Amino acid sequence: MTLSSAEIKFVKSLSQKKFRDEYGVFVVEGEKLVSEALHSRFKVRDVYRTEDVGEAAMVRMSSLSSPSPVLATVERPADLASAVLPASGLFLALDGIRDPGNLGTILRVADWFGIDAVFASEDTVDVFNPKVVQATMGAIFRVKFHYTDIPALCQSALQAGGAVYGTFLDGENIYEKSLSNGVERPSVIVIGNEANGISAATAACVSERLYIPPFPADDPGSESLNAAVATAITVAEFRRRTI
Numbered sequence: 001m002t003l004s005s006a007e008i009k010f011v012k013s014l015s016q017k018k019f020r021d022e023y024g025v026f027v028v029e030g031e032k033l034v035s036e037a038l039h040s041r042f043k044v045r046d047v048y049r050t051e052d053v054g055e056a057a058m059v060r061m062s063s064l065s066s067p068s069p070v071l072a073t074v075e076r077p078a079d080l081a082s083a084v085l086p087a088s089g090l091f092l093a094l095d096g097i098r099d100p101g102n103l104g105t106i107l108r109v110a111d112w113f114g115i116d117a118v119f120a121s122e123d124t125v126d127v128f129n130p131k132v133v134q135a136t137m138g139a140i141f142r143v144k145f146h147y148t149d150i151p152a153l154c155q156s157a158l159q160a161g162g163a164v165y166g167t168f169l170d171g172e173n174i175y176e177k178s179l180s181n182g183v184e185r186p187s188v189i190v191i192g193n194e195a196n197g198i199s200a201a202t203a204a205c206v207s208e209r210l211y212i213p214p215f216p217a218d219d220p221g222s223e224s225l226n227a228a229v230a231t232a233i234t235v236a237e238f239r240r241r242t243i
Helices: 005-013 017-023 031-038 055-061 100-112 130-136 150-159 227-240
Strands: 025-029 044-049 070-075 089-095 117-120 145-147 163-173 186-192 208-211
Touching: 005 055, 017 025, 025 031, 025 130, 031 044, 031 070, 044 055, 089 100, 089 150, 089 227, 100 117, 100 130, 100 227, 117 150, 150 163, 150 186, 163 227, 186 227
Parallel strands: 089 117, 089 186, 117 145, 163 186, 163 208
Antiparallel strands: 025 070, 044 070
16 A cells, blocks of 8 residues: 555644644554554544555654554544533543643543543643553543533532542541542542642632642652642542442
8 A cells, every 4th residue: 555645744744733623533553552443432534554554654654753563543522522510420620731641641540440531621731642642551442531611510510519629738638538439429530730730710619628648747758749640549549438
C-alpha cells in the first residue's frame, strides 16, 4: 500500500489539537491500543501497519520517538461535551489538569477503580492528545469522559443531595473521615490543577474537605503529591470502604 503525501500529512496533522477538533479524529499507536480501539464503541477509520505502508511512512505519521508497527485513526465520540450528572455514582471532576501524563494516568485509575464517569474543565488538557492516549493504556476506550463547567457540575451534585469532596492542606484526615461511594446520591471527587490546586470557584462548591496525611505526620518531606498519585490514593480509600 502506497500512501499519498496528503494522507500522511493528514495523519501527522492530528498531533495538533486544532486539527483533531476540525476533523473529529485522533490517533492511537501500538498493538494494544489499536486492538482496544477496534473492540470498543469508538469508530476506527483506518489502520496502518508498517508491513503495508513502509517504515518511512510510519515514521512520518507517528508522534512517537520510536514508531510502533501499527497506527490507527479513530473518530471522537459525539457525547464529549455532555454535562448531565447521573442521580447516583462516584465521579471524578478534573479542575484544570494540564499535564498529559497526569490525565492519562488518572483515566487508568478511574478505569481500575470503576469510576462511573470523569468530568473535566474546559482548560484541562485535550483527552485525545497523543501523550494522553498513550498514558491511558487503553482506558480511554472504557472510561466515560466529558468536558463541562466543573462548579456547575458540583452544584448539581449538592442540589441532588450528594457530596463534593476535594483535598486541601486544611482538610480532615481522609482515613478518619466518613466517605460516600455514591450508591444512593452522586459523590464527586475534585482533583485540582498540578500547580495551583482546586480553583476558588470550584473550592466554594466543595462540601467535604479532605487531607491525605504524610508519614510521619510531623515530617511531610515532599511539598505535595503528584495529581495522579493523589487521585489514586483518594479513590482507593473510597473504594476500600466498600470491600
